[in-house]
Amino acid sequence: MSELKLISVTKRFNQVVAVNKLNLEVKKGECFSFLGPSGCGKTTTLRMIAGFEDLDEGELLVDGEVYSSSYKRYYLPPERRDFGMVFQAFAVWPHLTVWDNVAFPLQIRRIPKVEMEKRVKEALQSTGLSAMKDLYPSKLSGGEQQRIALARAVAINPKVMLLDEPLSNLDPKLREEMRFEIKDLQRRFGFTILYVTHDQAEAMALSDRMLVMNSGVVQQIGKPLEIYNEPANKFVFSFIGLSNFLKVRLRQGKAYPLDLEEGNPISHEAPSELGDVCYAAFRPAEVDLVSGSSGEGIPASVARSTFLGDLVDYRISIGNQEIRVQKPKKNGVLRNGESCRIRINRIHWFPLD
């Protein structure tokens, strides 16, 4: 059974469509991410689910119950949704101690004192804050403040946990650590997670399923691996990981780089429905690179090579186009200007824009 359901949800801000006809079902206990560049409408979607924004069109159902509906003009206020939420800027209350911050939602619900203390203790313990319970947030680090926000959100044992870029104010190392902690909390408390982020690695690492969004429109919904392996369009491909787009001419199932139509094709299995010219898209790691001007593959030359440590990063010229290639250092380093030949292993085909 689906826990959370959005039906044709649309939101406008002064004529600008922030979210356009979004349909989505999230299952109970699922960890679901919203991924997209800033301004794509992912935060707006989360805020509509939280109840901070009304819907211009559509409905939101939780456990089959209507929470928001533009048709019925009904909006359950945020304070009655029993959700947990964590914000990017932490939003811990500076005038309350760690303990009082976490106890606040329980006090509001008039939970009896004994039960309340038990639950606050548990929330503090599972976020590793027990020792700091009497301190004020200003004495704590960013990571610790975000733990307070997490503890405060789990204290009420919410059905759904909403996380709005919770880790983007933290440094990279801490970010990775907190990812595991969030997953850990989910295992322990069993809530559904809706997670907004612009960091694709974070989304991949955390989610059971995810949604990629751009300009208010859903681009693709699926498991991280599906989205990585079978991107629905050029935007998704370019947003997930490093990408190359090579313009190619299609002729009888073969694809030739533009202006190099006399030599070898880059593929013999090009689709036929994309017209005369289309994009061949591939990851920098999916390219084989061999030194020398003769042999198999497409002739190319090294425009620039950059040593990155384990990897060597190349800009490779193919005709008038340039692509990016990354190879392990152990395969040897090609010099700038050196002639080479390339073979592309895994190609995605996209029409021209």
Next chain:
Amino acid sequence: MVDIYTKPKISAAQIVLLFSILVLVVVVGIPVILIFLTAFFEDGKLNIPGFLQILKDPDTYQALWNSLVIAFGTTLVSTSVGVFFAWLVARTDLPFKKTMKALFLVPFMLPSFIGALAWKVLLSPRAGYINKFLMVLLGLDTAPIDIMSMGGIIVIESMYLFPFVFLQVESALERMDPTLEESARISGAGLLTITRKITLPLVLPSILSGALLVALYSLAHFGVPAILGTEKGIYNIPTKIYERIYSSGGSFRAIRVGTILSTILVISAALILKAQDFLLKKGKYQIIAGKSMRPMLLKLRALRTPLLIVSILYIGITVILPTVTIFLVGGLKTYGLSFETKNLTWANYLEIFRWKMTKDAIWNSVYLSLGAALVTMLAGTMISYVIVKSRPKGKFILELLGVLPFSLPGTVIALGVILTWSGRFGINIYNTPWIIFVAYVARYMAFSLKSNSAALQQVSDSLEEASRACGATHFQTLKNIVLPLIRPGMISAFFLIFLPALRELTTSVLLYGPTTRTIGVAIYALNEDGETVRAAALASVALVIILIGETSIRKFLARLQKQE
């Protein structure tokens, strides 16, 4: 051979430092010391019993008590009104918010003594227009409202002081991270609980610092109690000092009483500022948002229109009604006539520019405030530079002297200036415009220091160092780097001094001579002499000058900001 640069015995920086100290000592240091000396010493001997005896005198004791009651009441009323309207503008879906926000700051423009004059015309128990109207309407024998009372003084002062609180609280609410409230909401709290438990505690430092500003101002305020209180025998400290000195023709004994009361004022002001400092440090929560988002607004629903009407009525009653009254009264052929066209004339306004006394007053105010603004701005820039940027020995003396002007009420400055510049040190400028000029410089030095040092703190040291590294001398660096960067701070200091000086009353009223009345003094004196119509006509002219000044300056500053 290499030319070795030898440091001169006294560097230019030290000369500037000494000069800065000298300016502050002469302008504020000596006057304050003389006030304390006069208060505590008599004939060269410490005289504590004499000091206490004056405080025990029922007359002065009553003035002290009144000052405290008025300050307390005004603070309470202003704070409630200011917080309410700030919340209404920042946190609800009140319509026409931008306009309303601007309107709530308009009371700042109306000098409170002119407001008090208008309210006296409307609500004095004997002849107030509204009172007379109500008496006829309701068939009463006595006036229903008496504005010339402690309560009246508190209400009128609050009307013109509440923007202090409004401004502070509104901006705090606006800058506050909305997720602090949203996270309370998602935690299950309703809007009332959030307001009580989250919002108000978080903006409490701003509320209190606005309230303390009002208290500081009200405690030492002359205009409103002078116009509404003295006739009924209600005095606060500033009006009592004025009364004592004028009824005795400026006798030294009266001045001595004045210094003792001043001492109390200075101590209270210092305590208030200390409290504010403490609150600002303690309550400095990081509540400012990282990314700006629209804060959640309370939907007023059915109350939306009524609350808009309340706000507009409030502005109408506190600003428009008194302004219109002043203009109408200023046009009356004789005071007491009804406001019909046949009773009104333009001649009164024109006469203001023909009659020597009023003409002089306008001219005095204009050149004194322009001159004081210019000199104080330049001196403030120099002193701030020494305090903020160069760190020579003896800087702490400067810092100590620099904070002194903040805690000096206008009346105290006037007394100090009288003690200093009436011949004791060989210079007697009493009864000349110079004494008012010196007093203005002392009174507004605080504004200049604040504005200039804020601007200087924005200029990072590395900018100057980069200029020196490029081969510029210290002086060239000042001229080409520092001054252009702090120009906006200097200009705003100039206007922060010029505009209030133009309508100054508290200080000038103790210093004016037969030919050196300022606009404020002239209005006050005309009112005292029962020339209500002339007072109102001059006040109307003053309001027009202030309005032109304020708007052109705002336009100018906006253009300057655009350029930056």
